[in-house]
Amino acid sequence: MNNFSGIYFHIPFCPKKCLYCDFFSVTNFSKTLPDEYGKVLLTELESRFGELSGTKTVSVYFGGGSPSVMSEKFYQKFAESASKLGIDLGSCEWTVEINPADIDESWIKNLKNCGVNRISLGIQAFDDAVLAEAGRRTNVADMEKNIPLFAKYFDNISCDFIYGLGKNREINHELTQVFELAPFKHVSAYSYSRPERKNAPELLDEEETLLQEKAIRDFLQKKGFSRYEISNYSLPCFESRHNMLYWTYGSWLGIGAGAASFIRKAGVSSRYADDIEAFVSGDGLSSWELTLREKIEEFLLMGLRVKIGINTNDSKDLFGKSFFELISGKTVSDLVTEGFLDFNEKSGVLKCTAKGSDFLNAVLIKLFDAIRC
Ligand code: SF4
Secondary structure, eight states: OOOEEEEEEEEOBOSSOOTTOOSOOBSOOOTTHHHHHHHHHHHHHHHHGGGGTTSEEEEEEEEESOGGGSOHHHHHHHHHHHHHTTOOGGGSEEEEEEOTTOOOHHHHHHHHHHTOOEEEEEEEOSOHHHHHHHTOSOOHHHHHHHHHHHHHHOSOEEEEEEESSSTTOOHHHHHHHHHHHSOOOEEEEEEOOOOSOTTSOOOOOHHHHHHHHHHHHHHHHHTTOEEEETTEEESTTOOOHHHHHHHTTOEEEEESTTOEEEETTTTEEEEEOSOHHHHHTTOOEEEEEOOHHHHHHHHHHHHTTBTTOEEGGGHHHHHSSOHHHHBOHHHHHHHHHTTSEEEETTTTEEEEOHHHHHTHHHHHHHHHHTBOO
């Protein structure tokens, strides 16, 4: 069981809304708002960092939205605040998400100088027709020019890729071209889920979606990547620490409008409202204690997404009872017999097989029904 923690900052500003996007972000904001918002992010960090006491902070993540909207000074000030709080940024994985359309060499150099050591690029597709259908602000020619510049400053670069969107794509060809631009170490490949918005792109049929996913999987496997979580692939030792905290039941502090937190020791979750004005004026944070059932569901929901699975022996420390006092052993053994789960009695590790990962929702429904509390 890990005792690690991370800090997530949500930067909810985007110059333009992508048509497929369902994250909380706004496009209409005053020039001065990001600075004002940045100040509140840092005061919130100062007042809430104590919630992570007793854990070791191993990851800092700026996501969005578009973190590139924030000034160079903001990241310098964050580094100063972190150091005052005793956060050792040098030993953290410090990630900033960037849209490859946003490139300003001095801004990128500044990130590097502040201590950022990982970049996550929202590439999504490498085909102009698909990028246009998705309403992205970037095109292939821009990316060909910009991506190598990120590689000039950073070794550890991840990219986001979307599938299930855009007909007749040659995903293998798209990825081949993308990998010629930078030595990516990590890829997050997400299945498009259509937001309820009139102009959102249509979903592909299931067959084409699966073919696109398989093309990504095959390409990355040939490159030596391991699928360490359902939607995430990495070279050895380049798994995202930030994501692993979610999946291995670590604690994280999420700061910013729309950001959520989970503090394991206290069993408490909290969330800021999707409301920038409320956040800037110090309102909009609500928190609640999770019930035992919710904690177990979270443990299963997150832990079974990752290749390493969960260790059932952690149950006593986490929930006060052994795993099989809390979950029907018969359901688990049926799922093992049916080939969905793999259970190692000696180590206590329970994980999904490849078949189980493909049918994870069905597996979780059965396990949730088998919880005895
Ligand atoms: S840049 Fe990212 S957060 Fe902003 S609209 Fe596009 S997908 Fe959504």
